[in-house]
Amino acid sequence: MHDHDHGRDPFDRRHFLRLAGLGGVVFASGLAGCATRAATTREFHFVQLSDTHWGFEGPAVNPEARTTLPRAVAAVNALPDPPDFIVFTGDLTHTTDDPQERRRRMREFKAIVADLKVRDVRFMPGEHDASLDQGAAFQELFGPTRFSFDHEGVHFVAIDNVSDPTARVGEEQRAWLASDLARLDRGAPIVVLTHRPLFDLAPQWDWATRDGADVVATLMPYENVTVFYGHIHQEHHHMTGHIAHHAATSLIFPLPAPGSQPKRTPIPWDAAQPFRGLGFREIERHDAATTAAVAGSAAFGIEQYPLGRA
Numbered sequence: 382m383h384d385h386d387h388g389r390d391p392f393d394r395r396h397f398l399r400l401a402g403l404g405g406v407v408f409a410s411g412l413a414g415c416a417t418r419a420a421t422t423r424e425f426h427f428v429q430l431s432d433t434h435w436g437f438e439g440p441a442v443n444p445e446a447r448t449t450l451p452r453a454v455a456a457v458n459a460l461p462d463p464p465d466f467i468v469f470t471g472d473l474t475h476t477t478d479d480p481q482e483r484r485r486r487m488r489e490f491k492a493i494v495a496d497l498k499v500r501d502v503r504f505m506p507g508e509h510d511a512s513l514d515q516g517a518a519f520q521e522l523f524g525p526t527r528f529s530f531d532h533e534g535v536h537f538v539a540i541d542n543v544s545d546p547t548a549r550v551g552e553e554q555r556a557w558l559a560s561d562l563a564r565l566d567r568g569a570p571i572v573v574l575t576h577r578p579l580f581d582l583a584p585q586w587d588w589a590t591r592d593g594a595d596v597v598a599t600l601m602p603y604e605n606v607t608v609f610y611g612h613i614h615q616e617h618h619h620m621t622g623h624i625a626h627h628a629a630t631s632l633i634f635p636l637p638a639p640g641s642q643p644k645r646t647p648i649p650w651d652a653a654q655p656f657r658g659l660g661f662r663e664i665e666r667h668d669a670a671t672t673a674a675v676a677g678s679a680a681f682g683i684e685q686y687p688l689g690r691a
């Protein structure tokens with residue numbers, strides 16, 4: 382059961398690590414016991430999994446490609462405090478030119494993740510799923526490539542920056558985004574979920590969205606926006622103005638640091654440290670008191686769950 386409001390120190394080890402990981406300055410002293418909890422925001426958490434690339438084959442990179450996704454499903458099912466919901470932020474399957482094979486991979490992926498105990502699971506495409514057919518197979522099997530929903534007072538919006546093979550969100554979708562946000566207060570908590578980074582992280586590696594600056598401009602009037610994305614197969618944290626962008630690890634192979642070498646080649650499998658660099662994360666919505674108490678910090682904490690044991 383979720384009982385975040387009682388009997389739990391808001392500055393336990395997890396919070397501290399996660400807040401520190403976001404680069405904010407954490408002043409824990411003087412906070413214990415003084416936080417007057419606002420009744421308006423309940424703490425909750427969800428799980429983000431990304432870049433599972435079902436169908437990938439490459440023994441030097443991941444000889445356990447057939448077991449990695451089932452392992453992740455089992456690890457999520459074993460979480461002591463189940464998430465409210467789960468989101469997959471794209472590249473569910475590895476790309477293939479064959480439309481039938483693409484659908485077969487998607488059906489296999491669906492069958493594996495059907496074992497997740499949490500039933501509220503949301504799927505987004507990556508360019509591996511969607512760019513060769515503009516999202517047709519994905520939509521057949523998983524539904525819309527963009528959507529929004531509300532959970533516990535937080536507005537979530539999933540943006541598709543992969544179905545267009547030129548890596549654009551596009552004017553039409555930006556208009557949809559603007560109208561989706563228009564009914565919100567400027568201070569409303571907003572979570573953006575997307576696949577590619579919305580800023581120019583490493584455009585030479587396709588780690589950018591062509592019209593990402595326009596998307597960020599649409600988001601900028603809102604004071605409380607956090608972006609969670611995938612695609613780059615590693616953790617990464619970046620700010621555009623007041624908007625935080627957090628990249629997730631992959632569940633197939635890690636990639637090198639942005640622009641750190643000429644080619645974007647996967648980091649090879651290390652038999653001494655199997656599954657190194659692979660994992661998923663839990664994202665926790667802090668309650669209003671915690672958010673207010675930790676000046677300048679994000680309203681969300683991140684806890685990383687590696688698949689391999691370090």
Ligand SMILES: [Zn+2]
Nearest residue numbers: 472507508612
């Ligand atoms: Zn991708």
